[in-house]
Amino acid sequence: MVTGLVPANSPFTHTHSSHPESKAMNISNQGNEARQASEPGQVDDEARIGQQALSALIDGRLRGAVFADAVEAMHRSPQMRADWQVYHLVGDLLRQGEAAGRLPVSDGLAARVAARLAVEPLQAAYGPISVATEIEAKTKAGIKAAPGPWAAPIEAAQAVAGNPAQSVRHAANDPLWRWRALAGVATLTAFAAVGWNLLGGAATTSTGAVPVLAQAEPSRQMLRDPRLDELLAAHEQSAGISALQMPAGFLRNATFEGRGR
């Protein structure tokens, strides 16, 4: 019996005697003449331990790392996959008799299915589950995930206030809400800029005069960022209100660039 390629610390090797599942599956040598040989016997022991785990896997008895090892071992070992198929055939024959064995089964079906699945995009296959996994991976990597629709106003306000996002969730219409969140931030930024000009202009005045309302001067050039147009258009389409729950109609997507810039 060909032994499958398994890692040294796997319960599928007879040397891994400390693993509880390995101990449980370490069957005796009684009545097996093949085991009496030294090297062939060792190979047979390993194969039998792997086959016993295979039998347990058929019955859904493996869990955790042992289960993962079994799946991995069968992926690497054609012999174990063949044993998997034969064990299932035995069960089918016991339950249905001759009829179970009448229809020939193509050995290549599983391989053809695997080949087609290999080119299946994971998101198309699994939808939100896969994207959630992606968000989780990004979160672990320190990349902030896009907030969900219920979090957009809160997230935007917290971002302005400097507080980290409290929740990371995913929605199927995530890109739309991402734009909406950015629109809210842009609205707040524009509002803050106007407010800064109204309140903070005196700090930059060299004469120390009383702050006055900033007025557009001929030397100042009004710049319009086309992206702001797009963001605000998306924002207006969504709800017509800003992240601060205030009408945003009076805000204009304009910025002033001073002489020094």
Add this chain to the structure above:
Amino acid sequence: MLVERTVAGDQRAFELLVIKYQRRIQRLIGRMVRDVDLVEDIAQETFIRAYRALHQFRGDAQFYTWLYRIAVNTAKKALVDLKRNPVLSENALRERDDDDNETFGIGNDLISDETPETLYAAKEIAETVTAAMQDLPQELRQALTLREIDGLSYEEIAEVMRCPIGTVRSRIFRAREAVSTRIRPLLENQAGKRW
């Protein structure tokens, strides 16, 4: 567990599910379609659809029951497509009395690739399994019968046989391996005949 692992993204676990259920699925489809190549194509499409829909499997029913429904629907769609095709092979379809009948009995009709030799081979394998079971020690035969035919869990078998669960696991494995050892040479002899 294999279903859960597949949903988690391990396609290799799904490959094991395919190997596990391909015989039953192909036999199911074979009751509707005669052509063996078409049976395989429909079976392949069934597993592809199952993979794509696996995240919708809620686990409230047996996986095979869920897979069964997909296979039936896939086969029905294939049959509809075949009937629309003017170049239709009559040998590809089986005659059915009731198109709405979803319960299929065990068919005894020949499929296109079956020959008396393959029928004899199937009979020989079935008889070998029966003989192997009779040659097993009583405790091994009982353990495997309770598991494969009666569908008892290891815990239930341990209670029936009044032995530890580890002993149940060992006995089932030894019985499986003993029976498999008897039929492997027959399967290898049939390897050229699509076994």
